[in-house]
Amino acid sequence: MGDPEPCEVQGRGGVMEVTEVRVFPVQEERLKAYVAITFDHCFVVRDLKIINGNNGLFVAMPSKKRKDGTYRDTAHPLNSETRQMIESVVLAEYNREIQKSR
Numbered sequence: 001m002g003d004p005e006p007c008e009v010q011g012r013g014g015v016m017e018v019t020e021v022r023v024f025p026v027q028e029e030r031l032k033a034y035v036a037i038t039f040d041h042c043f044v045v046r047d048l049k050i051i052n053g054n055n056g057l058f059v060a061m062p063s064k065k066r067k068d069g070t071y072r073d074t075a076h077p078l079n080s081e082t083r084q085m086i087e088s089v090v091l092a093e094y095n096r097e098i099q100k101s102r
Contacts, residue, residue, distance in 0.1 A: 016040060018086065021093040023050075025101070032057065033097075035090050045075050048086075050094050057094070059087045 020038035035048040047062035063071040077083040 016082075018089045021090055023090075023094050023097040025094075025097060033094055035059070035094070037086065037090065048090065050090065057091055059090050 017040055018037055019041045020036075022036045024034045024036075026033060030052050031049055032052055033050040034046075035050060036044055036046040037048065038044045045062065049060040049062075051058055051060050061073040061076040063073050065071055077086060
């Protein structure tokens with residue numbers, strides 16, 4: 001838990017940096033952890049999930065169940081570069097957290 005190596009993505013508004021990743025492991029078959037990430041020390045996104053999918057671990061964005069039973073992301077990256085940056089820093093912190101608990 002704590003301060004990951006800074007990971008930046010250049011966007012229209014400048015460089016965005018993940019400045020904190022907090023991992024909360026759970027003991028479920030597919031769901032491995034909940035995660036909160038902070039951008040630029042001033043904006044937090046909670047309830048990301050680390051899921052053990054058919055092709056390994058991936059990061060699912062926070063979502064909300066709609067009236068029709070489908071789910072819709074409440075926060076998500078707008079491009080693949082940002083998605084990859086978030087996933088790499090989150091999974092790296094998850095692996096550090098798992099190693100510490102062993």
